[in-house]
Amino acid sequence: MQKITLEVEGMTCAHCEKAVTNALSDLGVKAVKASAKKKTVDIVFNPETITLEEIKTEIKEIGYHV
Numbered sequence: 819m820q821k822i823t824l825e826v827e828g829m830t831c832a833h834c835e836k837a838v839t840n841a842l843s844d845l846g847v848k849a850v851k852a853s854a855k856k857k858t859v860d861i862v863f864n865p866e867t868i869t870l871e872e873i874k875t876e877i878k879e880i881g882y883h884v
Contacts, residue, residue, distance in 0.1 A: 819862055824861065824874070824884050825857055826858060826882050826884055828881065829852060829857055829882060830854055835852040838850070839851075839852050841880050842877070847863040848862040848864065
């Protein structure tokens with residue numbers, strides 16, 4: 819497992835946190851915690867099943883900047 823923290827611009831509220839959390843959970847990450855206050859998302863994932871680029875692409879596709 820790999821743990822990373824990404825800076826995510828554009829998250830402003832609990833709805834934004836939930837949108838990011840749901841999108842990444844659907845990708846198959848093991849754990850995700852988004853914080854609009856800190857503008858970060860903590861992610862635990864298996865790099866053998868999903869890449870960091872796929873995670874970043876998913877965040878961008880739902881309207882946020884990584």
